[in-house]
Amino acid sequence: xxxxxxxxxxxxxxxxxxxxxxxxxxxxxxxxxxxxxxxxxxxxxxxxxxxxxxxxxxxxxxxxxxxxxxxxxxxxxxxxxxxxxxxxxxxxxxxxxxxxxxxxxxxxxxxxxxxxxxxxxxxxxxxxxxxxxxxxxxxxxxxxxxxxxxxxxxxxxxxxxxxxxxxxxxxxxxxxxxxxxxxxxxxxxxxxxxxxxxxxxxxxxxxxxxxxxxxxxxxxxxxxxxxxxxxxxxxxxxxxxxxxxxxxxxxxxxxxxxxx
Amino acid sequence: xxxxxxxxxxxxxxxxxxxxxxxxxxxxxxxxxxxxxxxxxxxxxxxxxxxxxxxxxxxxxxxxxxxxxxxxxxxxxxxxxxxxxxxxxxxxxxxxxxxxxxxxxxxxxxxxxxxxxxxxxxxxxxxxxxxxxxxxxxxxxxxxxxxxxxxxxxxxxxxxxxxxxxxxxxxxxxxxxxxxxxxxxxxxxxxxxxxxxxxxxxxxxxxxxxxxxxxxxxxxxxxxxxxxxxxxxxxxxxxxxxxxxxxxxxxxxxxxxxxxxxxxxxxxxxxxxxxxxxxxxxxxxxxxxxxxxxxxxxxxxxxxxxxxxxxxxxxxxxxxxxxxxxxxxxxxxxxxxxxxxxxxxxxxxxxxxxxxxxxxxxxxxxxxxxxxxxxxxxxxxxxxxxxxxxxxxxxxxxxxxxxxxxxxxxxxxxxxxxxxxxxxxxxxxxxxxxxxxxxxxxxxxxxxxxxxxxxxxxx
Numbered sequence: 001x002x003x004x005x006x007x008x009x010x011x012x013x014x015x016x017x018x019x020x021x022x023x024x025x026x027x028x029x030x031x032x033x034x035x036x037x038x039x040x041x042x043x044x045x046x047x048x049x050x051x052x053x054x055x056x057x058x059x060x061x062x063x064x065x066x067x068x069x070x071x072x073x074x075x076x077x078x079x080x081x082x083x084x085x086x087x088x089x090x091x092x093x094x095x096x097x098x099x100x101x102x103x104x105x106x107x108x109x110x111x112x113x114x115x116x117x118x119x120x121x122x123x124x125x126x127x128x129x130x131x132x133x134x135x136x137x138x139x140x141x142x143x144x145x146x147x148x149x150x151x152x153x154x155x156x157x158x159x160x161x162x163x164x165x166x167x168x169x170x171x172x173x174x175x176x177x178x179x180x181x182x183x184x185x186x187x188x189x190x191x192x193x194x195x196x197x198x199x200x201x202x203x204x205x206x207x208x209x210x211x212x213x214x215x216x217x218x219x220x221x222x223x224x225x226x227x228x229x230x231x232x233x234x235x236x237x238x239x240x241x242x243x244x245x246x247x248x249x250x251x252x253x254x255x256x257x258x259x260x
Numbered sequence: 261x262x263x264x265x266x267x268x269x270x271x272x273x274x275x276x277x278x279x280x281x282x283x284x285x286x287x288x289x290x291x292x293x294x295x296x297x298x299x300x301x302x303x304x305x306x307x308x309x310x311x312x313x314x315x316x317x318x319x320x321x322x323x324x325x326x327x328x329x330x331x332x333x334x335x336x337x338x339x340x341x342x343x344x345x346x347x348x349x350x351x352x353x354x355x356x357x358x359x360x361x362x363x364x365x366x367x368x369x370x371x372x373x374x375x376x377x378x379x380x381x382x383x384x385x386x387x388x389x390x391x392x393x394x395x396x397x398x399x400x401x402x403x404x405x406x407x408x409x410x411x412x413x414x415x416x417x418x419x420x421x422x423x424x425x426x427x428x429x430x431x432x433x434x435x436x437x438x439x440x441x442x443x444x445x446x447x448x449x450x451x452x453x454x455x456x457x458x459x460x461x462x463x464x465x466x467x468x469x470x471x472x473x474x475x476x477x478x479x480x481x482x483x484x485x486x487x488x489x490x491x492x493x494x495x496x497x498x499x500x501x502x503x504x505x506x507x508x509x510x511x512x513x514x515x516x517x518x519x520x521x522x523x524x525x526x527x528x529x530x531x532x533x534x535x536x537x538x539x540x541x542x543x544x545x546x547x548x549x550x551x552x553x554x555x556x557x558x559x560x561x562x563x564x565x566x567x568x569x570x571x572x573x574x575x576x577x578x579x580x581x582x583x584x585x586x587x588x589x590x591x592x593x594x595x596x597x598x599x600x601x602x603x604x605x606x607x608x609x610x611x612x613x614x615x616x617x618x619x620x621x622x623x624x625x626x627x628x629x630x631x632x633x634x635x636x637x638x639x640x641x642x643x644x645x646x647x648x649x650x651x652x653x654x655x656x657x658x659x660x661x662x663x664x665x666x667x668x669x670x671x672x673x674x675x676x677x678x679x680x681x682x683x684x685x686x687x688x689x690x691x692x693x694x695x696x697x698x699x700x701x702x703x704x705x706x707x708x709x710x711x712x713x714x715x716x717x718x719x
Contacts, residue, residue, distance in 0.1 A: 068680030156525025191658030196693030202595030
């Protein structure tokens with residue numbers, strides 16, 4: 001796969017159709033890298049002219065800000081806005097709901113105004129417009145799939161239907177957890193919890209959420225967030241169900257069902 | 261005992277004066293208490309109320325008046341609606357009680373309203389029956405059925421007693437209404453000059469069943485007991501509210517109106533830090549004045565009520581401790597100490613403490629003894645950390661479930677975020693696990709301290 005960077009395009013005096021914001025997890029986490037590749041493959045299949053910032057991208061600052069470290073947030077956020085404005089970026093897509101929320105809702109106050117969508121929204125659009133097509137009878141046909149709403153796509157930004165519409169397209173059997181949409185239960189990673197040990201308690205949040213998904217006898221837990229991906233995968237492992245239950249990001253499900 | 265004296269007689273005048281004095285005392289003391297509540301809310305920092313006014317009115321109408329968010333849980337929503345509608349409707353009867361009390365007349369609305377009067381009082385009576393049923397069910401839910409959110413640690417002691425007292429007050433009030441109306445119906449046969457005929461839906465048959473065998477002199481007394489009992493309970497209630505979680509019946513309205521309109525995922529920006537970082541990065545306004553290096557270091561975030569926003573403190577006073585926030589909190593569900601409701605209750609308790617100490621005038625609490633105590637000239641050696649432990653706020657995943665759950669748009673997450681900001685920015689403390697995160701963001705602009713390029717995923 002070849003992926004163009006904004007710097008390369010700028011040297012040719014070109015602008016991409018859209019900037020793909022990869023995020024730290026999508027760049028460095030082994031499991032999340034697969035999601036990044038899957039999504040880039042879909043963009044290529046749909047013939048979308050996209051670019052990434054590559055090493056000019058910095059952390060959006062979400063975990064620092066939510067931990068309380070506003071100084072650090074402002075430092076990386078302002079740096080990102082400088083870079084994005086320098087390239088004249090207008091349209092963006094990201095596979096991370098934390099990056100999405102920060103860029104969409106928090107960068108404007110710092111002078112960064114971009115039209116950003118989450119990858120599940122773009123996937124829905126590509127499917128609706130017929131720019132990508134699914135195979136008949138793919139690997140997930142008839143499989144029980146439960147969708148886990150991430151907090152920052154769901155409650156924080158009210159996006160509940162686009163990811164479900166995407167899942168409809170792969171002919172799986174969609175089963176809902178009792179706590180879904182506005183009432184969805186967190187995976188336990190937000191607010192910079194991803195980087196620290198839990199406070200004392202009876203149970204880990206990700207195990208609580210995984211138990212809910214397992215109680216539906218789901219074959220697949222579908223997620224839209226790299227942190228949920230880690231947390232739910234760990235939860236499934238904690239219950240020793242790795243053999244039976246798979247945790248996938250939506251773009252991984254779509255890429256495996258693409259009609260090529 | 262005879263029937264109450266008619267107006268413009270000596271006894272009638274005395275009765276009117278007694279009523280007026282009692283009413284004035286009750287309303288006056290309530291005003292005094294409510295002004296203290298407002299002063300305590302104003303202990304919070306100024307925060308601009310931004311966004312379209314229409315949106316705010318809509319929130320108030322739908323969420324407070326229309327109870328929209330209550331209906332996420334249907335059983336308590338229906339029970340609560342019964343109490344709420346009965347409460348709102350009974351206010352009509354309260355107006356009549358005031359008119360009757362001051363002018364020494366009896367059921368004054370019966371004259372001008374005629375048949376409509378029977379309809380109104382009958383509606384109040386039917387709603388009161390529903391309210392009675394709801395109150396009994398609420399008492400059972402709270403004390404007999406095990407509903408976890410009513411039994412969390414922060415609900416021990418006063419909060420539990422407070423919740424039960426309100427329900428008991430409600431029962432007494434309802435008993436007074438039916439005593440007043442029921443005895444009136446029976447007296448209509450025995451003393452039709454004073455007790456003009458009515459046709460009440462419930463008391464019309466319940467009155468004769470309960471009070472039918474009583475003689476007139478007993479009935480006169482009971483009718484007055486019901487009447488005075490009703491209005492006295494209203495006065496007691498009004499003066500109890502400022503000390504109680506039940507304050508929500510009033511503050512839900514301003515709280516839903518003033519609730520921030522920003523998206524749930526958006527944290528409030530800190531322009532003072534943004535501008536400092538901008539000038540560090542050479543992005544600031546080149547004409548801006550040089551920062552005063554000798555100025556006292558500002559405090560960031562909040563470790564006390566005086567550093568929270570008045571909108572946060574208003575939320576704390578509006579809280580009725582229903583615990584929907586805590587029931588959906590992922591940290592609380594999994595046995596961590598964090599309970600969003602407790603954070604909100606702690607903010608109110610601390611506001612009470614500061615308010616009382618400032619009003620005590622005790623100069624021991626002044627930062628500058630030569631100046632009067634105020635929200636800025638106050639130091640009692642205590643702050644919110646005397647109420648809230650670090651462990652609690654560290655457990656928050658900022659998932660917004662508590663914010664979504666609150667039926668009257670209180671935002672516990674905002675309070676938690678401000679406490680976290682204080683801990684990190686002002687105290688340079690916080691979980692040590694976060695240090696590597698901060699270091700790698702600062703030095704490598706990435707959330708993990710790993711080598712390699714951001715293009716490695718391409719293979």
